[in-house]
Amino acid sequence: xxxxxxxxxxxxxxxxxxxxxxxxxxxxxxxxxxxxxxxxxxxxxxxxxxxxxxxxxxxxxxxxxxxxxxxxxxxxxxxxxxxxxxxxxxxxxxxxxxxxxxxxxxxxxxxxxxxxxxxxxxxxxxxxxxxxxxxxxxxxxxxxxxxxxxxxxxxxxxxxxxxxxxxxxxxxxxxxxxxxxxxxxxxxxxxxxxxxxxxxxxxxxxxxxxxxxxxxxxxxxxxxxxxxxxxxxxxxxxxxxxxxxxxxxxxxxxxxxxxxxxxxxxxxxxxxxxxxxxxxxxxxxxxxxxxxxxxxxxxxxxxxxxxxxxxxxxxxxxxxxxxxxxxxxxxxxxxxxxxxxxxxxxxxxxxxxxxxxxxxxxxxxxxxxxxxxxxxxxxxxxxxxxxxxxxxxxxxxxxxxxxxxxxxxxxxxxxxxxxxxxxxxxxxxxxxxxxxxxxxxxxxxxxxxxxxxxxxxxxxxxxxxxxxxxxxxxxxxxxxxxxxxxxxx
Amino acid sequence: xxxxxxxxxxxxxxxxxxxxxxxxxxxxxxxxxxxxxxxxxxxxxxxxxxxxxxxxxxxxxxxxxxxxxxxxxxxxxxx
Numbered sequence: 001x002x003x004x005x006x007x008x009x010x011x012x013x014x015x016x017x018x019x020x021x022x023x024x025x026x027x028x029x030x031x032x033x034x035x036x037x038x039x040x041x042x043x044x045x046x047x048x049x050x051x052x053x054x055x056x057x058x059x060x061x062x063x064x065x066x067x068x069x070x071x072x073x074x075x076x077x078x079x080x081x082x083x084x085x086x087x088x089x090x091x092x093x094x095x096x097x098x099x100x101x102x103x104x105x106x107x108x109x110x111x112x113x114x115x116x117x118x119x120x121x122x123x124x125x126x127x128x129x130x131x132x133x134x135x136x137x138x139x140x141x142x143x144x145x146x147x148x149x150x151x152x153x154x155x156x157x158x159x160x161x162x163x164x165x166x167x168x169x170x171x172x173x174x175x176x177x178x179x180x181x182x183x184x185x186x187x188x189x190x191x192x193x194x195x196x197x198x199x200x201x202x203x204x205x206x207x208x209x210x211x212x213x214x215x216x217x218x219x220x221x222x223x224x225x226x227x228x229x230x231x232x233x234x235x236x237x238x239x240x241x242x243x244x245x246x247x248x249x250x251x252x253x254x255x256x257x258x259x260x261x262x263x264x265x266x267x268x269x270x271x272x273x274x275x276x277x278x279x280x281x282x283x284x285x286x287x288x289x290x291x292x293x294x295x296x297x298x299x300x301x302x303x304x305x306x307x308x309x310x311x312x313x314x315x316x317x318x319x320x321x322x323x324x325x326x327x328x329x330x331x332x333x334x335x336x337x338x339x340x341x342x343x344x345x346x347x348x349x350x351x352x353x354x355x356x357x358x359x360x361x362x363x364x365x366x367x368x369x370x371x372x373x374x375x376x377x378x379x380x381x382x383x384x385x386x387x388x389x390x391x392x393x394x395x396x397x398x399x400x401x402x403x404x405x406x407x408x409x410x411x412x413x414x415x416x417x418x419x420x421x422x423x424x425x426x427x428x429x430x431x432x433x434x435x436x437x438x439x440x441x442x443x444x445x446x447x448x449x450x451x452x453x454x455x456x457x458x459x460x461x462x463x464x465x466x467x468x469x470x471x472x473x474x475x476x477x478x479x480x481x482x483x484x485x486x487x488x489x
Numbered sequence: 490x491x492x493x494x495x496x497x498x499x500x501x502x503x504x505x506x507x508x509x510x511x512x513x514x515x516x517x518x519x520x521x522x523x524x525x526x527x528x529x530x531x532x533x534x535x536x537x538x539x540x541x542x543x544x545x546x547x548x549x550x551x552x553x554x555x556x557x558x559x560x561x562x563x564x565x566x567x568x
Binding site: 100211243303312330331341346347353355367376381385386419420421436 | 490491492493496499500503504506507508510511513514515517519522523524525526527528529531533534536545548549551552553554561563564565566
């Protein structure tokens with residue numbers, strides 16, 4: 001078996017290859033580790049590479065395979081966003097504040113995937129505390145887009161997206177608070193799914209905005225996303241917002257036909273702000289689904305343009321509350337020179353957090369403060385309700401909602417760092433699903449100026465199956481998801 | 490949370506733009522709309538108050554900057 005084939009293979013293909021004894025888990029692991037440390041180093045996609053542990057786990061997996069044991073992900077390599085706690089392995093959230101934090105336990109997502117046999121190759125780079133849309137707020141420096149190293153891969157899960165797009169790993173976990181899986185998936189030309197709020201446990205996921213955060217996956221095919229999501233999802237007693245709804249067999253049901261599926265196209269998504277060629281790519285993707293028997297219906301989400309300001313009130317408020325735990329006392333960064341306890345706290349937080357995180361803490365503290373609470377926080381929660389109701393009404397008419405994932409393809413590193421509003425508006429099409437708790441997926445649907453763009457599908461609560469079925473059918477008819485950046489072939 | 494003098498101009502400028510941006514919510518009519526705190530409109534799930542985990546103080550305190558006898562040390566608070 002030649003190395004090139006292993007690196008380009010999907011999880012499902014690798015699983016079949018091990019079953020057919022074409023190669024072992026150790027061989028896969030060694031090929032990918034050498035790519036991560038060689039060619040992959042220029043991308044800055046990883047914060048930690050757990051080579052030694054991965055090789056040990058691969059050898060163990062091969063022993064199990066030799067005895068005829070089977071588990072859904074046995075011997076398959078993945079990477080985790082450095083926001084999921086990993087027992088005994090640095091979990092920094094890409095912040096100086098946690099540059100030395102070694103969790104004493106595994107996040108439930110990590111635990112579930114480990115129990116299914118997956119092997120962790122390392123922890124991926126991201127925006128600090130998942131706050132950013134370009135991966136430039138990371139304490140460890142920006143991740144580069146494998147399609148053009150001068151461009152951003154998007155964020156906040158940019159390291160995971162880049163690692164999958166550059167064939168350093170076949171799959172990686174991510175988290176999505178306002179688009180942090182779907183936007184980087186679109187900008188790097190891969191598949192990314194954020195499930196329904198409560199579908200995947202948040203236990204051991206370092207909190208940013210607790211009513212919006214949800215874990216998910218990056219893969220190079222919808223089929224792989226179905227496989228991986230099925231293994232990581234499920235009820236968890238340790239997460240009070242986890243929902244006790246059975247997890248369907250996503251992979252088993254993926255071939256359900258899309259004939260008669262009603263797909264809503266949001267009129268407001270095609271207003272000014274969307275790149276013309278990006279709009280064409282999305283409309284062509286819908287034509288493909290129409291040819292497969294789907295019915296396209298125009299719909300309205302009248303309040304959707306308010307989703308970005310609503311999000312920046314709600315998310316910042318929750319962030320200011322969640323991040324109050326970082327004080328340098330029990331774990332994490334601690335300032336060195338201080339006179340008293342007050343200065344100890346102020347310096348620790350002032351030095352430990354980066355500029356964007358500090359901005360969001362201050363915004364959040366402001367909108368929650370006495371005198372401003374009703375005007376900002378309560379108001380935003382009411383507008384959140386209006387946006388959510390709009391989705392509810394739309395889903396009375398359609399099964400899925402489709403549109404662009406981002407307004408344009410990847411932008412240059414540094415291009416939007418001076419203008420927070422312009423950066424925030426990058427998530428204009430993705431934030432709505434987080435506010436309403438709906439599942440969303442981005443799949444590659446074409447190229448604009450040589451750069452990949454994504455088609456976003458949003459489903460009903462716990463409607464991941466429809467998303468996966470629709471996305472899978474689209475990928476049977478197209479080859480956008482099979483494209484690999486030249487330098488990383 | 491300390492902000493350095495050199496950072497203040499940038500912080501003021503960007504925070505002002507953010508506040509101005511979120512101010513557009515004020516113009517929206519939300520009369521009679523219930524605020525939404527949870528995306529699935531679910532209440533808090535409760536459980537029986539019983540011990541489910543063993544103490545792992547030593548493992549947890551490996552992350553601490555300064556401990557003494559199992560306790561976390563902070564700068565002197567009272568003279």
